[in-house]
Amino acid sequence: MRRGVILFFLVVISVLNSFAQKDLDSLWMNWKNPKNHDTIRSYSLEKFIWGKLIFTKPDSALKLGFEELNFSSKIKDEKWRSYALNTIGISYFYLGQYDSATYYQLKSIKIKEKLKMWDKVTNSYNNLGGIQHQLGNYDAALKY
Numbered sequence: 001m002r003r004g005v006i007l008f009f010l011v012v013i014s015v016l017n018s019f020a021q022k023d024l025d026s027l028w029m030n031w032k033n034p035k036n037h038d039t040i041r042s043y044s045l046e047k048f049i050w051g052k053l054i055f056t057k058p059d060s061a062l063k064l065g066f067e068e069l070n071f072s073s074k075i076k077d078e079k080w081r082s083y084a085l086n087t088i089g090i091s092y093f094y095l096g097q098y099d100s101a102t103y104y105q106l107k108s109i110k111i112k113e114k115l116k117m118w119d120k121v122t123n124s125y126n127n128l129g130g131i132q133h134q135l136g137n138y139d140a141a142l143k144y
Contacts, residue, residue, distance in 0.1 A: 024052050042072060042080040049087055058094035065091050082111035086124060098131050105131070 030036055030044035045068050053061035065088040072080035089104030105127050112121045129144030 024048060027051065038075045038077065042068065042077065046083055046087065054090060055094065058091045062088060062091035062095065078111050078115060082108045082117065082120065089127065093131060098135055101131050102128060
């Protein structure tokens, strides 16, 4: 009985993992397809980075974050540019490059404030607080 329950859970986990991989593959294909609308492409790349790379392969996330930044600049979309800057900042954070992380978070905040994306502004300030906390600057972290 116990083996059956364990086997059942292993099968369920395996199936769920394959669905997640298919979703990521679809996101990647949406990003790479130039026939898709720019918003769909931007959204797909952002979700791909955050769903697959940011926490496990921040160096790869950083590379794609810069690709996202170049694309958002090319299409002149400030919202997606702010997301790309945030992604770059978080990638630098996970790489332990806190000065660069701060720089890109501040650039992201500037755009988000201009666009009045207040919920996203608060997220970026929270990220800055996390950077300061990681550096041991607890008083500065509390300011964010």
